[in-house]
Amino acid sequence: MPSTDTANTGRYWFPKRYADTVARLRVPSGFLLVAAFAYYSDPTALTAGIGLPLSAGGLWLRAWAAGHLSKNKELAQSGPYAWTRNPLYLGTLLVAFGLAIAARRPGLTLLYAAVFAFVYLPVIELEEQHLRALFPGYEAYASAVPRLGFGRPITSTGDSRPFSIHLYLKNQEYQALAGFLAGALLIIWKVLL
Numbered sequence: 001m002p003s004t005d006t007a008n009t010g011r012y013w014f015p016k017r018y019a020d021t022v023a024r025l026r027v028p029s030g031f032l033l034v035a036a037f038a039y040y041s042d043p044t045a046l047t048a049g050i051g052l053p054l055s056a057g058g059l060w061l062r063a064w065a066a067g068h069l070s071k072n073k074e075l076a077q078s079g080p081y082a083w084t085r086n087p088l089y090l091g092t093l094l095v096a097f098g099l100a101i102a103a104r105r106p107g108l109t110l111l112y113a114a115v116f117a118f119v120y121l122p123v124i125e126l127e128e129q130h131l132r133a134l135f136p137g138y139e140a141y142a143s144a145v146p147r148l149g150f151g152r153p154i155t156s157t158g159d160s161r162p163f164s165i166h167l168y169l170k171n172q173e174y175q176a177l178a179g180f181l182a183g184a185l186l187i188i189w190k191v192l193l
Contacts (some may be wrong), residue, residue, distance in 0.1 A: 016129075019122035029119050033096070034179075036111060041103030043187045051102025052184055058094025059180045061087055066173035067163035075135040077145075078161040082153040085145050086124055092116075093148075095180060102187045124148075 043051075061080060065087035068079035080087035093116055100109040124147065131138045144154050168174075 014122040019126045022119045023123045047104040048102045051098040055095045055098030058091040062091035066171040067168040083150045
């Protein structure tokens with residue numbers, strides 16, 4: 001199997017044709033995950049108390065990232081992008097993991113992990129190819145900042161741009177908030193039944 005990180009190798013985990021196909025399936029797969037979550041979740045007060053704050057943390061990470069992202073105009077390197085290259089996807093992973101804990105169904109955790117591995121990771125690779133072509137400085141950035149974890153923050157860019165509510169709204173991150181609130185309300189409703 002090729003390298004696990006494309007920062008310096010130019011090699012990828014997934015064939016481009018596959019990545020292009022699953023990129024189109026990302027949104028429909030999200031609706032299937034929501035349906036599975038709604039149907040199979042069987043939360044308790046304890047699992048909700050553990051999972052919902054974790055999901056809220058992931059949502060906060062997504063919001064922070066959206067307020068620093070000016071898509072296709074400049075390479076985001078401020079806010080969470082100084083620590084991780086894909087804070088939106090990392091936030092999504094935390095939201096899903098927290099909701100799976102809250103739902104008290106290990107099968108949902110496995111389902112979410114499979115979708116992330118076989119749908120989201122190829123999409124991340126496509127986006128990185130796009131960013132490499134669009135921004136000459138992307139290669140140096142990718143070499144300094146981990147793809148999906150948190151590393152030492154980069155400081156060489158001098159980019160300490162503050163969070164922008166305008167970018168948050170432009171990136172329509174409020175939709176993730178609405179989805180989280182719907183999931184949280186469903187969990188709370190099922191706990192109270």
